[in-house]
Amino acid sequence: MYHNFLKTFLVLSLGLLISACATPRGTGDLGVIIERAAGSVQVVETTTRTRLARIAGLGDLSHASLVYSRDARHAYVFGRDGGLTKIDLLRGRIDKRIVQAGNAIGGAISQDGRLIAVSNYEPGGVKIFTADTLELLADIPAGSGDSQRRSKVVGLVDAPGDRFVFSLYDAGEIWIADTRNPRQPQVRKFTHVGKLPYDGTVTPDGRYYIAGLFGEDGLALLDLWQPDQGVRRVLEGYGRGQEPLPVFKMPHMDYWAQAGGNAYVPAVGRSEVLVIDQQDWKETGRVAVAGQPVFVIARPDGRQVWVNFAPPHNDTIQVIDTLSLAVIRTLKPGKAVLHMEFTPRGEQVWMSVRDENRVDIYDTGTFERVGSLPADKPSGIFFTARAHRIAQ
Numbered sequence: 001m002y003h004n005f006l007k008t009f010l011v012l013s014l015g016l017l018i019s020a021c022a023t024p025r026g027t028g029d030l031g032v033i034i035e036r037a038a039g040s041v042q043v044v045e046t047t048t049r050t051r052l053a054r055i056a057g058l059g060d061l062s063h064a065s066l067v068y069s070r071d072a073r074h075a076y077v078f079g080r081d082g083g084l085t086k087i088d089l090l091r092g093r094i095d096k097r098i099v100q101a102g103n104a105i106g107g108a109i110s111q112d113g114r115l116i117a118v119s120n121y122e123p124g125g126v127k128i129f130t131a132d133t134l135e136l137l138a139d140i141p142a143g144s145g146d147s148q149r150r151s152k153v154v155g156l157v158d159a160p161g162d163r164f165v166f167s168l169y170d171a172g173e174i175w176i177a178d179t180r181n182p183r184q185p186q187v188r189k190f191t192h193v194g195k196l197p198y199d200g201t202v203t204p205d206g207r208y209y210i211a212g213l214f215g216e217d218g219l220a221l222l223d224l225w226q227p228d229q230g231v232r233r234v235l236e237g238y239g240r241g242q243e244p245l246p247v248f249k250m251p252h253m254d255y256w257a258q259a260g261g262n263a264y265v266p267a268v269g270r271s272e273v274l275v276i277d278q279q280d281w282k283e284t285g286r287v288a289v290a291g292q293p294v295f296v297i298a299r300p301d302g303r304q305v306w307v308n309f310a311p312p313h314n315d316t317i318q319v320i321d322t323l324s325l326a327v328i329r330t331l332k333p334g335k336a337v338l339h340m341e342f343t344p345r346g347e348q349v350w351m352s353v354r355d356e357n358r359v360d361i362y363d364t365g366t367f368e369r370v371g372s373l374p375a376d377k378p379s380g381i382f383f384t385a386r387a388h389r390i391a392q
Helices: 002-021 384-388
Strands: 030-035 040-045 050-055 065-068 074-078 083-088 093-099 103-109 115-122 125-130 136-141 153-159 163-168 173-178 186-190 197-202 208-213 219-223 231-234 257-259 262-266 272-277 282-288 293-298 304-309 317-321 326-331 337-342 348-353 358-363 369-374 378-383
Touching (some): 030 348, 065 103, 065 378, 065 384, 074 103, 083 103, 103 153, 115 153, 125 153, 153 208, 173 197, 262 293, 272 293, 282 326, 358 378
Parallel strands (some): 153 197, 337 378
Antiparallel strands (some): 030 040, 030 378, 040 050, 083 093, 103 115, 115 125, 125 136, 153 163, 173 186, 197 208, 208 219, 257 262, 262 272, 272 282, 293 304, 304 317, 317 326, 337 348, 348 358, 358 369
């Protein structure tokens, strides 16, 4: 009996010792790196520049993006195969995964954090799920007028008032879905916004939704504070009189740079970044860059704008100074730089170098590489600071 008591005592003591040594961890310093070819993600910590976990089994991540829960504990990963996967960053595992469509292109989380919306190519439309269990609450088919043909949905973002805003690529429309009653969302439709809206974004204050138009030079702008004013065109004909270049990779509008009252926009089919005054949404300048820009993102303090490019210039990064509008640095990290993400206060930028299977980390003051992590064909990089932004 004594030996049994001693054994039990030792087991309990060891358990208490392990518990006491376990260090509680917050999530504010974490991030997720997409490994697109492997269907996996890495959970990383930015301060120590280390990998904490690798989570496999997420399906086709060739155009994957994600959003975070309000507490930044969970990430919701949107796969190209229609997969919606909820992962637990602290436990390093999948909590739940569903395949909700045949071909998906991104998603968003509602202002109150209760709902996840997914935009789909096939079948075209938006589906609304609960954030906790991924239960389907609503399906919004993206049909135009009386047509039975569904449109691909792009540019899905959240907006204040528990609304989601998105564009219909084939139909040339912008819709606002009010999901305060998530089982019966109220949809407001704006038609004839322009040819082939290919992506969209919302300003950090949640006021303006802007869709890029692939079928014409220009942008479609909707004031979400005053939607009765309708959609208006801005930057119409910005390439007039010039022969556009072949487009090898669509620019992304979901990571527009906005700094100092200006928006910095990738020009479609041109080796330029357009500068727009956000007071009147008129062009105030252009910056000639090394190639066709894909991502144009601002350092959190707004002093720098970093740009990457479509092939054949996708080994290059350029940095624009927002005071002088001059390119102040050109970097050559390696083959196929797909994505960049700043640490929350902007002292470093992480970038995926897909064809060299690594993520590089640069100091944004010295422009020196200060670290690198191995990764299997990395693409998107997403830090948990996004959890507290509109249209994260």
